Amino acid sequence: MAELLQSRTLEVPRSEWTAIVAKYAGADVRRALWQVVNTLVPLGALLWAMYYFIDVAPWVTALLVLPGAGLLVRTFIIMHDCAHSSFLPWPKVNDALGFVTGVLTLTPFAQWRRDHALHHASSGDLDRRGHGDVPTITVKEYLERDARGRLIYRLIRHPLSLMLVGPLHLMLNQRFRGRSKATKTKQLYSVWYTNLAIAAAITVSILLWGPRAFLLVYLPCMYVAAAAGIWLFYVQHQFEDAYWETHDEWDYATAAITGSSHLRLHPILQWFTGSIGLHHVHHIGPKIPNFRLQEAHDDNPIFEAAPLMTIGMGVKALRLALYDEETKRLVRFSDVQAA
Template sequence: MTWTVDEYYSKPLLSRVGYRLFRHPAVMFGVGPLWSLLIGPRIWAGSKPGKLRNSILLSNLALVIAVGSLMALLGVSEVLLVEAPLIVLAGTAGVWLFFVQHQFEDVYWDDTDSWSYSEAALQGSSYLKLPQPLQFFTGNIGLHHVHHLSSRVPNYSLQRAHDENEVFHQVPVLTVPMALRCSRLKLWDERSKRLVTFAEGRASAAAEPAPRPSTVSA
């Protein structure tokens, strides 16, 4: 979820504090992955259709049996010391990768009738240039723009699709240092059409009113 500058300043103080906490890196990349990848999927069974609900419940049961068996054989602390750091690191990396592929300064956002699927795919997601070992171990996830335009391209063909098609050569490119700075961006500024920090958003809100009210979520 990302608010616009004017949306943020239209909210009561408590809501703004909550949003600031939500957008804090410790929450987004620490607490967030634990909830969205570990806890959340395990407790949503009641709201799902029959087959999907049963699948979730059976998965929960399988996890309880598997983890319980490991703890019985090896010890609770031993299993947690190995598994907990792996879960946290993998979850944080996964959420961060997804975040920077959609939340960078010049990202394309449009909630009007002029919204374009191809423009959103090519300018609304980044080409995250990872070092070759990381690109391999993340399944070419950095080539997210290709996936957005055509989700049927398999991950092992993403690099070739990018290299062989001129349309992909003008997409936003992020290096790892650039991507690390993206967590500073908190609000969508409708005046400058870019993501900004809280400080930049405050300056923008004080300068002039936005062209029109809008709510943007990502």
């Protein structure tokens, strides 16, 4: 691994990894529909149970927040696969399911799909940062900032900001989008339609069950799910030996496999997260549906090059904040101050 990281280029012919991707890519209708059933049906039942127990046994409602959040994460993974057109073989049905699961997870489907595609095309490229990634600057860029600029960046990258404020920012920021490289007219319509659908769903739930159904049932689950999602996305690309290169030196396959982590999770957590911890497999083959990522990883030694992460390592990685272009590593603020 040390030799691989030093070279910064994964010596694997394009024909090899494209053949691997082709073997596992493509929709599997039976497995996809079963995943929809075993995700959305339990989610609906659990949200109903949480509402039922608010007055009967509020502690039960509180305990059910975690599995509720887990099912929302799994719902997001379905939307994620729909965004890659890897979930169902019928484009219109695929997009309709993506929209519905996007509403359930407060995510405008078409806009997120465009932004996420840019993320896949530029992950690990120092010259193309800012597409669906955690804000990251280099040590040199940090030192060139004035005191105010450094403070703002430190606040953004603080673990508490990421995990406590981040979910609110994620849920609210996606409600209001202006035109940009990732947001054209079609994406703006997606944002507006999603907002209308969310507003309608909230209104109906309040009329039928009162405001508590939203405030004490759905919102806590969504907040925890968003926090979990932010952490998952963080550890997928933010670790000490993370891959970052200037555009001229950047390589897609290397960025995908060595710039994306293999987060090893308990099978139950892997189920809730739709195997997204196998992020290196997903990045090299975004057309591979989530339920085939483990199979692809196990069958092909090429994926052993991915940096292995555990939950503990992922928590420690929250302290990493700056990319050192000299050592080609992510470092902490304290490492720069001591230098």
